[in-house]
Amino acid sequence: MYQQVAFDVSKIRKDFPALHQEVNGKSLVYLDNAATSQKPQAVIDSILKYYTTINSNVHRGVHSLSRQATEAFEEARKHFQRFINAEHAREVIITKGATDSINLVAHSFGSAYLKEGSEVIISALEHHANIVPWQVICEQKGARLRVIPLTENSEIDLEVFASMLNEKTAIVAIGHISNALGVINPVKEIIRLSHNNNVPVMIDGAQGIVHENVDVQDLDCDFYCFSSHKFYGPMGVGILYGKEKFLEKMPPYQTGGEMIESVTFDKTTYNELPFKFETGTPNVADVIGFDAAISYIENIGMEEIMAYENELLAHGISTLKNIDGVRILADGAPKAGVISFLIDDIHPFDAGTIIDKLGIAVRTGHHCAQPVMDLLKIPGSVRASLAFYNTTEEIDRLHEAIKIVKQMFG
Amino acid sequence: MTVNESAQKIVEEFGMFDDWMDKYNYLIDMGKSLPLIDEKFKNEKYLISGCQSRVWLSAEMEDGEVVFKADSDAVITKGIVNLLIRVFSHQPPEDIIDADISFIDKIGLKEHLSPTRSNGLMSMIKQMKLYAVVFKTKMKEPSA
Ligand SMILES: Cc1ncc(COP(=O)(O)O)c(C=O)c1O
DSSP states (O other): OOOOOOOOHHHHHTTOGGGSOEETTEEOEEOBTTTOOOOOHHHHHHHHHHHHTTOOOSSSOOSHHHHHHHHHHHHHHHHHHHHHTOSOGGGEEEESOHHHHHHHHHHHHHHHHOOTTOEEEEETTOOGGGTHHHHHHHHHHTOEEEEEOBOTTSOBOHHHHHHHOOTTEEEEEEESBOTTTOBBOOHHHHHHHHHHTTOOEEEEOTTHHHHSOOOHHHHTOSEEEEESGGGTSOTTOEEEEEOHHHHHHSOOSSOSSSSEEEEOSSOEEEOOTTGGGOOSOOOHHHHHHHHHHHHHHHHHOHHHHHHHHHHHHHHHHHHHHTSTTEEETTTTSOBOSEEEEEETTBOHHHHHHHHHHTTEEOEEEOTTOHHHHHHTTOSOEEEEEOOTTOOHHHHHHHHHHHHHHHHHHO | OOHHHHHHHHHHHHHTOOSHHHHHHHHHHHHHTSOOOOGGGOSGGGEESSOSSOEEEEEEEETTEEEEEEEESSHHHHHHHHHHHHHHTTBOHHHHHHOOOHHHHHTTOGGGGSHHHHTHHHHHHHHHHHHHHHHHHHHHSOOO
């Protein structure tokens, strides 16, 4: 069958200036995309353009520049809304990142809905950002944090999860895709089971948004959050989607300017959604930059991106598995974007040091998910995380590097 | 050998390699030859925090000199620890406290000093100097 070549990776790579440099005397192979992605020129240009033209504060000035900046900012919000298919733009709150979004929900939802004896459920796969905020609020409220165990294959144990849901459960907070292992969690099933028990669900989509088509209405999640910087946009911006029915009842998280309707020394009334949760001057330039990133992604097409990434991931896993002594973590579980592995009994720090010397950026350690590493009884792993601008040649470079590591420590 | 002499010797040894791979192979060899710490020291109390790999460090006073022993679960880290031990072990506390650590820069291991990479090396040096301070203070105390 005739197949059109839709995905031209060498052309795409030209859009990302940071990919074209030497590191330690070798051409860079960037495989640390789960930590942060590189940015296309279009994003860099849009930030430059903002600061050289309409830079001004939003939502307050009557002057032309302020109006234009406000318009661009609110257009960006509508774009984010369309991208995740939220019902209303007011359900899309601009934050500083995924961590900021989770803290907002933990504290604000927590103060409205958690009581002594309430239960919050997370999984053993979570990033620290989706553990610690819940620990803190549970401690404050006298609530209990419960952790869904994993199956042998490092997947969330749905059966156990179903049995954990009860009338005390206040919220379930789960990662969409694990940053440490790349495992895709059955979020739809988790949401369905939770809703059957009238329990709302927050999805930490920091990795999920990058590798999956996210439609929050179809998922029916109550909250979904992510960071711009892992999704080809600038740092310092994040999104929190929340269903209006919850956001309306939740108190502001931080207070100050922008988020108020009227202030006297006796009483302050809060602004409407989404501004109630957006206090202070927002990061306008980078919100506009993220808008440009989403346009860039839409231009290529999420379906094309996913198809290419899945092919590359499968190629990567089979290539690395071919090396004697390489053990892929959570092998066999449904995965996206991440190959987390160990080489013989070589410490990940040792392996990572040499791989870096060979011009390849991978991450080593516990990847801010210490509990799952403890569970697997390993000191951490080497993690190669992929983006759609990576190539099979780069996987081959990693393959070579691992062979050198084996020689050096063998 | 004094602290500075040992440091100078290490700088010379590393000066022979012009290739990073030879340098790391040498570190790995040194890591493998590190005299292992007694198992009883491999616990939380002797663990140095701030390392990507785990490092245990113990110190004892022998004839007016501090004797360090250490271990790590990563080989390169062990090699680096071994370097530090060659420089700082069997030295009087004052010399350890005042020691100049620029030799690390000179042998091209500065990257291991960067905070994200593994602030472990810095923590190790700090911990060694801290031990030296403690021993020095103890020496000054009039014995009962
Ligand atoms: C699954 C997951 N959740 C949350 C975060 C935190 O994201 P940020 O540091 O951008 O707030 C990350 C980042 O590594 C992540 O991978």
